[in-house]
Amino acid sequence: MSRLVIIGNGVAGVTVARHVRKRSDREILIISSETKYHFSRTALMYIFMGHMKYEHTKPYEDYFWKKNRIDLKQDLVSDIDTNAKKLTLASGEEVEYDDLVLATGSKSNKFGWPGQDLPGVQGLFSYQDLELMEENCKNAKHAVLVGGGLIGIEMAEMLITRGIDVTFLVMEDRFWGNILPYEESRLIQRHAEEHGVTFRLETQLKEIVAGDDGRAKSVITSNGEEIACDFVGLSAGVHPNIGVVSQSDIEVGRGILVNDYLETNIPNVYAVGDCAEIKVEEGRNRIEPLWYTGKMQGEALGKTIAGQRTKYERGIWFNSAKFFDIEYQTYGFIPNSPQDNISSFYWQHPDKELCIRINYESDTQVVTGINTFGIRMRHEVWDKWLANQCTIKYVLQHLRDANFDPEFFKRYEQDVIDTFNMQNPESKLSLSRLNWITKRFTREQAHAN
Amino acid sequence: MQTSQLTWIVPVRKGGLSLFLIGLLVFVGMLVINTFTLTDNALSNAISNESHRQLLSPHFADLKGNTVSNKASFINEVRSTLNQYNNTLNERYSISDSDIAAIMAEVNALGHYELEQLTNALGTSDEAAYKIKKLTDYTNWLAGAQGKPLSEIEQVLKEKSVEINVNVTDITNGKRIYDYELGQYVYGLTKSASSGLVANNTGLFFFLSIILGTVGALMYIVPDKYTGPAGIKNNNIFFNSSTNGGFIGLLATFLLVAIYIALYFFPEYIIEWVALVDPLFKGLNGSGAGPWSIYGFVYTLAIVVMGVRMFIKYRHSNYHLTRTTSLVFFQSCFAFLIPELLIKLNQPSTDLKNMWPLDYDFFDAWNLDSLSSSGGIGMFMLVWGITLFAIGVPIFTYFFGKRWYCSWVCGCGGLAETAGDPYRQLSDKSMTAWRIERVVVHGVLVFAIIMTGVTLYTYFTDVKTIAGIDTYSFRSAYGFYIGALFSGVVGTGFYPKMGNRVWCRFGCPLAAYIGLVQRFKSRFRITTNGGQCISCGNCSTYCEMGIDVRAYAQRGADIVRSSCVGCGVCSSVCPRGVLKLENGTVNAVVNQSQKDETVQIINVMSAEEQQAMAK
Ligand SMILES: Cc1cc2nc3c(=O)[nH]c(=O)nc-3n(C[C@H](O)[C@H](O)[C@H](O)COP(=O)(O)OP(=O)(O)OC[C@H]3O[C@@H](n4cnc5c(N)ncnc54)[C@H](O)[C@@H]3O)c2cc1C
Ligand code: SF4
């Protein structure tokens, strides 16, 4: 029986295995070095904060793998021989494969800062990083975080629950400025400050200084400021983990190069998830280091490997995150700075931390994307609106249909539409009929697929 | 200045914790401070049945007047005296060889048999009176007969004794103290014999225990509001041994289990608690407190105080604020106040929101009799009780799901959702637990139905056995195993080890019934927001019913599970807003004829202008 070997038990690798198993009976082996069982990387912060234990972050109970005949091996792949179709493991064992899936994930970026390898300095990506962080935080009082992205803000939240002060060095003029427009950025920054985070904007790390004990004792910033600290968190993004692949015949760029079918240059070898770099005809190749995309890629590749060659199409873009207490969702595309021919409608609650930005083409008025903070939106509805190229008028008038907040929550659609009418006095939009009765008494409609 | 650094918070919380612990210490400590002296007065207070009192009084002679400081040994003596009384009944009322020897001694002295000799030989106790009466009936003819050989008299006495003794149970049955009376007497004697330190100083003790404890708890709870912005803060839950099932949780379990065992089986150990709230209950119901009053009081207090905690913890979520308000309202009014006021008004007392089969004695003969004989209001309660489970449940559950009852109205749910909230993460999420749950909870439902059927059969036909089994034994087995052990001792006692919905999940027959409706005939479901789940596991971890919510969410499926009580916490803790509790949803369709409509936009700005605006 032909054997499928997957390197990496992250969400991408595991999704491939599940979807192959749904369609075929072949042998499946997952080799991964980090943990024996698949766990949710996105939940690392919750283990540290005591919301959950490691066991809770395993998406499948341990019996699942045996029951679905997915073999697991905890080991590090040290060499890939694509001619002999053979892997060599750190333990010395050799494993043959018929199909090989590379799902090796990412590694934290380090930019060659002096002192970046000192004890007390670390990124957060793996379970081992979490254990290290636990160790590093034992006696820490003050932390400096470098790089203002999502993992950074998660680290800030984690550290604060241990009573550790956090100073955040942000290269841009605002938090997560390469993704968020000004207003949203400011909202998040204010909220983080309320939680006790101190920001140093337009500030880069120059050097990490060691103390007498050899551990990091301070950082020196690009402004020449020295900030005392006993923990330095590096969260300046991630890059594909291609170490083991780069010595083989498999073609790599920044990541492992694949086509839209996630196939590499070598037949029967595929790459999926964070480690894959998808070739694009025009423009920059895509690397999508996200949970959702890892899952969607895994699903497409699973079908391909099981004999039903399927293109990976990510559909209407979406993403979500949580900054301390503020949930964020985005659908479609919202650039971080204004663009010509794109109008931007922004609504923010006068005192609560809630805001919505809806972008639309200035000429056609077709909506191109939304950012929403503190208000949950229904994925399916936004997906349809964007796919059907609905106009700003249509979207605002039907905004109620997209609300996904829990029952009894205050609704802001009227405020939103009033604000729009105020900014555009000619428009006189009004909300569509409230479907309270229909919501409760119409025939059910399952969203499941 | 960051709010979490407010300096008063830590000292106030520590002070609150200390006050709470002092309150708890006084509350538990008051159980051991009384001394016990059995007096005639105590006997007449505790044993209202006069003939029982007369029969028992001589047996308590040794105990009377002694002051015992150890409550357990006092209770043991009282209990063993009563048991001894029962166990030796037949023996004491049987004519023994030594009785005959005593009579023969009299006969020997006089030379023949006379009835007066019996009193001389046997005395005047109740037992003696019975024996004398019987011997008089059986040996009348022998009395006064001169010249009989003594051996013949002895022979006759022996033969007649045997005949008399055969029927001794006819008389002892009437003198036996039955189990339920025995329990009442032990409770009453302990209460009446107590030195009354608590009963005479209820104000002081109430302050030192209940008031201090409540104030302390609130001082611990309320400052949480000022520690920072509202939101889900489950920090350190799995590091804290009181909430991770660790040592403090174990201690709490011991305490709760002990309290439940005392309450159900040994109420005499908590007479001080009853005394503590007696004045309060006199005011409410006009007659005073019993063992279940203190339970109802503390239970309601726990829901109110921990309800305040819910109000603070979930202050960002109107869903939790609303349902917690509802739970506190139904507990304090429907379960606590109204039943007491009904007693005051001399009406049958009932919790109108409770229903069969959770309220498993609803169809007991005494309840049916009491309701049907109490005029209009009783009849209303009877019809209401039946309508609620027969019509109310299917209708409400169809539209809103199980939650309308389990996490908005029910008292068990009320405690679980307030006092139990700190323990919700301890429920077992494994597939094995789910398997056990389904068998056990539906098993209890079947048991409840059979038990009730059998009880009603007896009620209407007066036939007291089915297939040779006493029908009442179904009822008493249910009461003991399900009503007391399962719902109380395990269901609530094990909160700190097994999570806050052990009873609701594994044991409650009403939950099983509503669950079947929810699973097969309801609009309620938890919907999953497209592909947004990051499989973090918060939802499953904090589901008190042990539902593996993530298993559904991560494959984009709706959650339709009979056990889901709709508490909404999975939706609250989800960091990606993936879950929404819904009563049916409308299809997302785009109206093709309107989707291209445009509006008059007055001011189209270039990128630069927009940039300037933003800054
Ligand atoms: C703290 C944190 C928070 C995040 N939050 C979000 C979020 O909210 N939303 C979101 O969309 N994304 C988030 N992400 C990103 C998301 O977790 C990743 O995109 C996703 O886990 C990638 O999955 P993967 O399967 O591609 O790789 P990984 O999960 O990285 O799995 C790769 C596995 O392969 C193993 N491996 C690598 N090389 C070898 C080898 N040679 N031999 C054996 N094993 C090997 C690694 O040990 C690892 O276990 C977060 C990431 C982190 C670190
Ligand atoms: S599934 Fe969600 S709403 Fe239902 S019981 Fe569990 S946590 Fe509560």
Ligand code: SF4
């Ligand atoms: S809490 Fe939300 S994101 Fe996490 S597993 Fe549950 S549904 Fe998914």
